Amino acid sequence: MTARIGVVTFPGSLDDRDTQRAIRLAGAEPVALWHKDKDLKQVDAVVLPGGFSYGDYLRAGAISRFSPVMETVIEQAKSGMPVLGICNGFQVLTEAHLLPGAMLGNNHLHFICRDQKLRVENAETAWTADYESGQEIHVPLKNMDGRYVADERTLDMLEAEGRVAFRYVDFNPNGSLRDIAGITNEAGNVVGLMPHPEHAVEPLIGSGRTDGLPFFTSILKKLVNA
Protein backbone atom coordinates (compact mmCIF):
# COMPACT_ATOMS: atom_id res chain seq x y z
CA MET A 1 0.00 0.00 0.00
CA THR A 2 1.34 3.38 -0.88
CA ALA A 3 0.48 6.81 0.44
CA ARG A 4 -2.34 8.89 -1.03
CA ILE A 5 -1.41 12.54 -1.43
CA GLY A 6 -4.10 15.06 -2.34
CA VAL A 7 -3.48 18.02 -4.63
CA VAL A 8 -6.05 20.81 -4.44
CA THR A 9 -7.20 22.52 -7.62
CA PHE A 10 -8.51 26.06 -7.07
CA PRO A 11 -9.83 28.20 -9.92
CA GLY A 12 -6.54 29.63 -11.23
CA SER A 13 -4.25 26.87 -9.99
CA LEU A 14 -1.46 26.24 -12.52
CA ASP A 15 0.83 23.60 -11.12
CA ASP A 16 -1.64 21.03 -9.85
CA ARG A 17 -0.86 18.60 -12.69
CA ASP A 18 2.91 18.97 -12.30
CA THR A 19 2.52 18.35 -8.59
CA GLN A 20 0.48 15.21 -9.22
CA ARG A 21 3.18 14.04 -11.60
CA ALA A 22 5.92 14.66 -9.03
CA ILE A 23 3.98 12.67 -6.45
CA ARG A 24 3.59 9.79 -8.90
CA LEU A 25 7.32 9.86 -9.77
CA ALA A 26 8.14 9.63 -6.06
CA GLY A 27 6.05 6.47 -5.85
CA ALA A 28 2.94 7.78 -4.10
CA GLU A 29 -0.61 8.02 -5.41
CA PRO A 30 -1.77 11.53 -6.32
CA VAL A 31 -5.43 12.32 -5.58
CA ALA A 32 -7.12 15.31 -7.21
CA LEU A 33 -9.04 17.48 -4.72
CA TRP A 34 -11.48 20.21 -5.72
CA HIS A 35 -11.72 23.58 -3.98
CA LYS A 36 -15.52 23.38 -3.61
CA ASP A 37 -15.39 19.96 -2.03
CA LYS A 38 -14.91 19.64 1.72
CA ASP A 39 -14.14 15.95 1.32
CA LEU A 40 -10.42 15.16 1.32
CA LYS A 41 -11.08 11.61 0.02
CA GLN A 42 -9.15 10.12 2.94
CA VAL A 43 -5.76 11.29 1.72
CA ASP A 44 -2.73 11.05 4.01
CA ALA A 45 -1.31 14.46 3.10
CA VAL A 46 -2.24 17.50 1.00
CA VAL A 47 -0.29 19.76 -1.36
CA LEU A 48 -1.57 23.25 -2.19
CA PRO A 49 -0.03 23.96 -5.59
CA GLY A 50 1.20 27.09 -7.31
CA GLY A 51 -0.80 29.39 -9.53
CA PHE A 52 -3.04 32.40 -9.12
CA SER A 53 -6.02 31.02 -7.23
CA TYR A 54 -9.07 33.28 -7.51
CA GLY A 55 -6.91 35.57 -9.65
CA ASP A 56 -4.94 36.65 -6.55
CA TYR A 57 -7.80 39.15 -6.08
CA LEU A 58 -7.73 41.06 -2.79
CA ARG A 59 -4.42 39.43 -1.77
CA ALA A 60 -2.73 36.27 -3.02
CA GLY A 61 -4.38 33.36 -1.23
CA ALA A 62 -6.92 35.53 0.61
CA ILE A 63 -10.05 34.17 -1.08
CA SER A 64 -8.85 30.56 -1.46
CA ARG A 65 -8.29 30.43 2.25
CA PHE A 66 -12.09 30.54 2.73
CA SER A 67 -12.89 27.84 0.16
CA PRO A 68 -14.74 24.73 1.37
CA VAL A 69 -11.73 22.45 0.89
CA MET A 70 -9.59 24.69 3.08
CA GLU A 71 -12.01 24.34 5.95
CA THR A 72 -11.09 20.66 6.15
CA VAL A 73 -7.42 21.20 5.31
CA ILE A 74 -7.04 23.74 8.15
CA GLU A 75 -8.80 21.46 10.62
CA GLN A 76 -6.74 18.39 9.65
CA ALA A 77 -3.45 20.30 9.49
CA LYS A 78 -4.02 21.39 13.08
CA SER A 79 -4.36 17.76 14.08
CA GLY A 80 -1.14 16.76 12.34
CA MET A 81 -1.89 15.97 8.70
CA PRO A 82 1.12 16.93 6.55
CA VAL A 83 0.44 19.91 4.27
CA LEU A 84 2.83 21.44 1.76
CA GLY A 85 2.14 24.84 0.18
CA ILE A 86 4.15 25.71 -2.91
CA CYS A 87 4.20 29.34 -4.10
CA ASN A 88 0.50 30.29 -4.20
CA GLY A 89 -0.03 27.40 -1.77
CA PHE A 90 2.43 29.07 0.63
CA GLN A 91 0.44 32.29 0.29
CA VAL A 92 -2.77 30.38 1.12
CA LEU A 93 -1.11 28.87 4.22
CA THR A 94 -0.04 32.28 5.55
CA GLU A 95 -3.49 33.75 4.83
CA ALA A 96 -5.01 30.78 6.68
CA HIS A 97 -2.63 31.49 9.60
CA LEU A 98 -1.33 27.93 9.48
CA LEU A 99 2.06 29.57 8.99
CA PRO A 100 3.09 32.93 10.50
CA GLY A 101 3.90 36.05 8.49
CA ALA A 102 2.55 37.14 5.12
CA MET A 103 3.50 37.35 1.45
CA LEU A 104 3.72 40.65 -0.43
CA GLY A 105 4.67 41.81 -3.93
CA ASN A 106 8.31 41.39 -4.95
CA ASN A 107 10.33 44.42 -3.82
CA HIS A 108 11.41 45.10 -7.44
CA LEU A 109 7.77 45.00 -8.66
CA HIS A 110 8.49 42.51 -11.44
CA PHE A 111 7.43 38.94 -12.01
CA ILE A 112 10.52 36.78 -11.62
CA CYS A 113 11.33 33.38 -13.13
CA ARG A 114 14.73 31.78 -12.57
CA ASP A 115 16.60 28.74 -11.32
CA GLN A 116 17.06 29.54 -7.67
CA LYS A 117 19.69 28.28 -5.27
CA LEU A 118 18.34 27.42 -1.82
CA ARG A 119 19.76 26.08 1.39
CA VAL A 120 17.77 23.48 3.28
CA GLU A 121 17.88 24.79 6.84
CA ASN A 122 15.59 22.25 8.45
CA ALA A 123 15.77 18.65 7.26
CA GLU A 124 13.48 17.35 9.95
CA THR A 125 10.06 18.38 8.69
CA ALA A 126 7.61 15.93 7.14
CA TRP A 127 8.55 17.27 3.71
CA THR A 128 12.35 17.63 4.01
CA ALA A 129 13.62 14.49 5.75
CA ASP A 130 15.31 13.21 2.57
CA TYR A 131 17.57 16.28 2.49
CA GLU A 132 20.64 16.93 4.62
CA SER A 133 20.53 19.98 6.84
CA GLY A 134 22.62 22.66 5.12
CA GLN A 135 22.28 21.03 1.69
CA GLU A 136 22.15 23.46 -1.23
CA ILE A 137 19.65 22.75 -3.99
CA HIS A 138 18.49 24.40 -7.21
CA VAL A 139 14.78 24.62 -8.00
CA PRO A 140 12.80 26.94 -10.27
CA LEU A 141 11.24 30.04 -8.76
CA LYS A 142 8.46 32.00 -10.48
CA ASN A 143 6.31 34.54 -8.71
CA MET A 144 4.94 38.04 -8.39
CA ASP A 145 4.15 38.05 -4.67
CA GLY A 146 7.16 36.28 -3.18
CA ARG A 147 8.30 38.72 -0.50
CA TYR A 148 8.04 37.04 2.87
CA VAL A 149 7.42 39.47 5.72
CA ALA A 150 6.80 39.10 9.44
CA ASP A 151 7.50 41.29 12.44
CA GLU A 152 10.92 41.10 14.09
CA ARG A 153 9.63 39.09 17.02
CA THR A 154 8.13 36.44 14.73
CA LEU A 155 11.32 36.31 12.64
CA ASP A 156 13.44 35.87 15.78
CA MET A 157 11.10 33.13 16.99
CA LEU A 158 11.29 31.29 13.63
CA GLU A 159 15.09 31.45 13.70
CA ALA A 160 15.34 30.37 17.34
CA GLU A 161 13.01 27.41 16.83
CA GLY A 162 14.68 26.28 13.60
CA ARG A 163 11.50 26.98 11.65
CA VAL A 164 13.16 28.69 8.71
CA ALA A 165 13.07 25.64 6.45
CA PHE A 166 14.68 27.16 3.33
CA ARG A 167 16.77 30.23 2.65
CA TYR A 168 17.71 31.90 -0.61
CA VAL A 169 21.45 31.60 -1.32
CA ASP A 170 23.62 34.11 -3.28
CA PHE A 171 20.61 36.14 -4.44
CA ASN A 172 17.42 37.22 -2.73
CA PRO A 173 14.92 37.29 -5.60
CA ASN A 174 12.05 39.20 -3.97
CA GLY A 175 13.14 41.09 -0.88
CA SER A 176 12.05 38.39 1.55
CA LEU A 177 13.13 39.27 5.09
CA ARG A 178 16.22 37.36 6.26
CA ASP A 179 16.36 35.62 2.85
CA ILE A 180 13.53 33.33 3.91
CA ALA A 181 12.29 31.08 1.10
CA GLY A 182 10.19 28.71 3.18
CA ILE A 183 9.09 28.02 6.74
CA THR A 184 7.50 25.28 8.80
CA ASN A 185 4.97 25.27 11.62
CA GLU A 186 5.98 24.25 15.10
CA ALA A 187 5.06 20.59 14.63
CA GLY A 188 6.86 20.29 11.28
CA ASN A 189 3.83 18.93 9.42
CA VAL A 190 2.96 22.17 7.62
CA VAL A 191 5.61 23.57 5.27
CA GLY A 192 5.37 26.44 2.79
CA LEU A 193 7.90 27.76 0.29
CA MET A 194 7.94 30.05 -2.73
CA PRO A 195 10.17 28.03 -5.12
CA HIS A 196 8.78 25.06 -7.03
CA PRO A 197 10.23 21.62 -6.17
CA GLU A 198 7.60 19.95 -8.37
CA HIS A 199 9.28 21.48 -11.43
CA ALA A 200 12.62 19.84 -10.59
CA VAL A 201 11.85 16.14 -10.48
CA GLU A 202 13.02 14.85 -13.86
CA PRO A 203 16.41 15.20 -15.57
CA LEU A 204 14.82 15.87 -18.95
CA ILE A 205 12.83 18.96 -18.05
CA GLY A 206 13.43 22.28 -16.35
CA SER A 207 16.88 22.83 -14.96
CA GLY A 208 17.81 19.21 -15.69
CA ARG A 209 18.13 18.54 -12.00
CA THR A 210 15.99 16.48 -9.68
CA ASP A 211 16.62 18.55 -6.57
CA GLY A 212 12.90 18.86 -5.86
CA LEU A 213 12.10 15.16 -5.75
CA PRO A 214 13.13 14.63 -2.10
CA PHE A 215 10.09 16.68 -0.99
CA PHE A 216 7.86 13.95 -2.32
CA THR A 217 10.02 10.99 -1.31
CA SER A 218 10.33 12.49 2.20
CA ILE A 219 6.59 12.55 2.71
CA LEU A 220 6.13 9.12 1.17
CA LYS A 221 8.67 7.56 3.56
CA LYS A 222 7.11 9.31 6.51
CA LEU A 223 3.62 8.11 5.65
CA VAL A 224 4.58 4.56 4.72
CA ASN A 225 6.74 4.09 7.80
CA ALA A 226 4.13 5.68 10.06
Next chain:
Amino acid sequence: MARVVVDVMLKPEILDPQGQAVQRALPRLGFEGVSDVRQGKRFELEVDGPVDDSALARIHELAESFLANTVIEDFTVKVEDVKAEAGK
Protein backbone atom coordinates in the same frame (compact mmCIF):
# COMPACT_ATOMS: atom_id res chain seq x y z
CA MET B 1 -29.23 52.64 2.72
CA ALA B 2 -25.78 53.54 3.89
CA ARG B 3 -22.28 53.23 2.64
CA VAL B 4 -19.57 51.86 4.84
CA VAL B 5 -16.01 52.58 3.80
CA VAL B 6 -13.17 50.32 4.82
CA ASP B 7 -9.71 51.76 4.25
CA VAL B 8 -6.81 49.32 4.33
CA MET B 9 -3.19 50.45 4.55
CA LEU B 10 0.06 48.54 4.88
CA LYS B 11 1.47 48.93 8.37
CA PRO B 12 4.04 51.74 8.58
CA GLU B 13 6.97 49.35 9.03
CA ILE B 14 6.12 47.32 5.90
CA LEU B 15 7.99 48.30 2.74
CA ASP B 16 5.63 49.55 0.00
CA PRO B 17 7.45 49.33 -3.37
CA GLN B 18 4.32 50.41 -5.28
CA GLY B 19 4.04 53.59 -3.26
CA GLN B 20 7.76 54.22 -3.77
CA ALA B 21 7.39 53.80 -7.54
CA VAL B 22 4.57 56.35 -7.53
CA GLN B 23 6.63 58.73 -5.41
CA ARG B 24 9.62 58.44 -7.76
CA ALA B 25 7.42 59.27 -10.75
CA LEU B 26 6.18 62.54 -9.25
CA PRO B 27 9.17 64.76 -10.10
CA ARG B 28 8.94 63.65 -13.73
CA LEU B 29 5.36 64.95 -13.74
CA GLY B 30 6.43 68.27 -12.29
CA PHE B 31 5.26 67.52 -8.75
CA GLU B 32 7.95 68.48 -6.29
CA GLY B 33 7.97 68.32 -2.53
CA VAL B 34 6.30 64.95 -1.94
CA SER B 35 8.71 62.97 0.18
CA ASP B 36 6.74 59.75 0.56
CA VAL B 37 3.75 57.93 -0.97
CA ARG B 38 2.04 54.87 0.43
CA GLN B 39 -0.63 53.06 -1.50
CA GLY B 40 -3.63 51.42 0.12
CA LYS B 41 -7.04 49.97 -0.69
CA ARG B 42 -10.50 51.41 -0.21
CA PHE B 43 -13.60 49.24 -0.07
CA GLU B 44 -17.06 50.81 -0.38
CA LEU B 45 -19.77 48.56 1.01
CA GLU B 46 -23.36 49.48 0.11
CA VAL B 47 -25.32 48.15 3.05
CA ASP B 48 -29.05 47.42 2.92
CA GLY B 49 -30.95 48.57 5.97
CA PRO B 50 -29.67 50.60 8.89
CA VAL B 51 -26.03 50.50 9.90
CA ASP B 52 -26.55 49.92 13.59
CA ASP B 53 -23.99 48.75 16.10
CA SER B 54 -24.45 45.09 15.31
CA ALA B 55 -24.11 45.69 11.55
CA LEU B 56 -20.96 47.72 12.18
CA ALA B 57 -19.57 45.03 14.41
CA ARG B 58 -20.07 42.47 11.65
CA ILE B 59 -18.39 44.71 9.09
CA HIS B 60 -15.51 45.23 11.49
CA GLU B 61 -15.17 41.48 11.78
CA LEU B 62 -15.27 41.14 8.00
CA ALA B 63 -12.56 43.77 7.61
CA GLU B 64 -10.39 42.13 10.22
CA SER B 65 -10.70 38.58 8.89
CA PHE B 66 -10.91 39.14 5.15
CA LEU B 67 -10.57 42.65 3.68
CA ALA B 68 -7.35 43.26 5.59
CA ASN B 69 -4.59 40.90 6.61
CA THR B 70 -3.78 42.28 10.03
CA VAL B 71 -0.35 40.65 9.96
CA ILE B 72 0.70 43.35 7.47
CA GLU B 73 -2.18 45.82 7.23
CA ASP B 74 -4.17 48.25 9.37
CA PHE B 75 -7.75 49.20 8.59
CA THR B 76 -10.40 51.76 9.49
CA VAL B 77 -14.20 51.50 9.17
CA LYS B 78 -16.27 54.63 8.50
CA VAL B 79 -19.99 55.11 7.83
CA GLU B 80 -20.91 57.53 5.06
CA ASP B 81 -24.43 58.92 4.82
CA VAL B 82 -25.26 58.42 1.15
CA LYS B 83 -28.46 60.55 1.24
CA ALA B 84 -26.78 63.51 2.86
CA GLU B 85 -24.04 63.36 0.27
CA ALA B 86 -26.54 63.26 -2.62
CA GLY B 87 -28.32 66.32 -1.21
CA LYS B 88 -25.19 68.46 -1.14
